[in-house]
Amino acid sequence: xxxxxxxxxxxxxxxxxxxxxxLAGEGALDRPVRWVHSSEVYEGANFLDGxxxxxxxxxxxxxxxxxxxxxxxxxxxxxxxxxxxxxxxRALPSMPPEVTDExxxxxxxxxxxxxxxxxxxxxEAANRAIVARGLSGRAVVRPWGDDHxxxxxxxxxxxxALNQPEVEARSALAGFHPGPGARLIGVSVHGTRETxxxxxxxxxxxxxxxxxxxxxxxxxxxxxxxGTDGRAGAGRVGTGAGAGxxxxxxxxxRDPVRAVQEAxxxxxxxxxxxxxxxxxxxxxxxxxxxxxxxxxxxTLELALTVPPAEPAPAQGPSVTxxxxxxxxxxxxxxxxxxxxxxLTALVRHTLGPLLAWEAAHASDLVRTLxxxxxxxxSPTRTAALxxxxxxxxxxxxxxxxxxxxxxxxxxDLLGELLTAACxxxxxxxxxxxxxxxxxxx
Numbered sequence: 001x002x003x004x005x006x007x008x009x010x011x012x013x014x015x016x017x018x019x020x021x022x023l024a025g026e027g028a029l030d031r032p033v034r035w036v037h038s039s040e041v042y043e044g045a046n047f048l049d050g051x052x053x054x055x056x057x058x059x060x061x062x063x064x065x066x067x068x069x070x071x072x073x074x075x076x077x078x079x080x081x082x083x084x085x086x087x088x089x090r091a092l093p094s095m096p097p098e099v100t101d102e103x104x105x106x107x108x109x110x111x112x113x114x115x116x117x118x119x120x121x122x123x124e125a126a127n128r129a130i131v132a133r134g135l136s137g138r139a140v141v142r143p144w145g146d147d148h149x150x151x152x153x154x155x156x157x158x159x160x161a162l163n164q165p166e167v168e169a170r171s172a173l174a175g176f177h178p179g180p181g182a183r184l185i186g187v188s189v190h191g192t193r194e195t196x197x198x199x200x201x202x203x204x205x206x207x208x209x210x211x212x213x214x215x216x217x218x219x220x221x222x223x224x225x226x227g228t229d230g231r232a233g234a235g236r237v238g239t240g241a242g243a244g245x246x247x248x249x250x251x252x253x254r255d256p257v258r259a260v261q262e263a264x265x266x267x268x269x270x271x272x273x274x275x276x277x278x279x280x281x282x283x284x285x286x287x288x289x290x291x292x293x294x295x296x297x298x299t300l301e302l303a304l305t306v307p308p309a310e311p312a313p314a315q316g317p318s319v320t321x322x323x324x325x326x327x328x329x330x331x332x333x334x335x336x337x338x339x340x341x342x343l344t345a346l347v348r349h350t351l352g353p354l355l356a357w358e359a360a361h362a363s364d365l366v367r368t369l370x371x372x373x374x375x376x377x378s379p380t381r382t383a384a385l386x387x388x389x390x391x392x393x394x395x396x397x398x399x400x401x402x403x404x405x406x407x408x409x410x411x412d413l414l415g416e417l418l419t420a421a422c423x424x425x426x427x428x429x430x431x432x433x434x435x436x437x438x439x440x441x
Contacts, residue, residue: 009033009036010029014125015122025109034130035127035215057090061092066096069099070099070101074102077103090116153222154220181226182225183227184223185225186223187223188299189218189221189300190304192219198221205225218300222289223260261320265319273317276322278295278323302328309425331422331423343426347423349420353404354366355424357399363396364386364396367386
């Protein structure tokens, strides 16, 4: 039997609950769907490998010009997207006619979703059906090389209905055996269709192991580090994912998250973006496994859509962690669009005078404030990170204090100032991404 088709996806209960209306592409409903993605930020077709159904709330189409909308549809079709489903009625009152016209011209299935259904429910139902079809042995097109591993990682990342015996049995089937005291860390890698970067990092982390799979758009992995008692943390998972000797050997009391980050900084290629989740106890139950994978995936999305607080390295991969973006994750809990009005009000209330100054002068005061606060108000570290002299930094800090009429190092203000500066970066960065249909790097 063929792979799951778009017609079959439309028959799933969560999709039907959204009251989909087919506006274009009726002749292409039997094309296979490899995966279902949702995106609040319009990054064009950069993340698509072909065969994906893209779900979006339509926010980025509200202010875009006619030609930008047409180009967006052309890019999706050129990358082989299986279809585009747009929520209408909230951010987008109705489907723009140029989007429908371009989709008709290219025979790209275009769906208007008239009822609000959480995209996570639609994606979970569709992707589980896709995985089930693949595991049944009936699929002609398999989205991944190792179905068992990919299916388990997908279920964990989506927090599907699982139980501990099932997870243990399926992880054993995938060749993943975390040992006593092992620490698990979720990892999500963007910019490659191969698992090689994970395998190289695991080899460098001597005594570690991993369960990993390549998905359309990124690589997802659970990395297991040995416990502090010195026993191995995991068994082999495929070629190159087993134990070895390296920087991770004898981790002892080393910070496991930092160790994984250092390994990826060493072995990952330039242009890759790596997000690392929390370290959790392998014996703490499958919900913890799910938690670190979900944290890695959320962190990766933020790393790809929100400008970094500090200058990115000129060469090599971009490697971050859930704890490094903890404030960003809390500010955007529930989605950026749902929090935009609240965050904008916070920024205006706290940083209004700085924003007014920056609108009239060429300056970088808000960014200077955030970097300074993130690094314990250390002038030496702040100046080095911003690549300016200390005297220039002091001038900026004096200007900030004068405009805001406060002292930056006042303990009562540190939390509010840092939160507002971070919120400004989130709102500003995603607004640029939406307006230009691209990801902010």
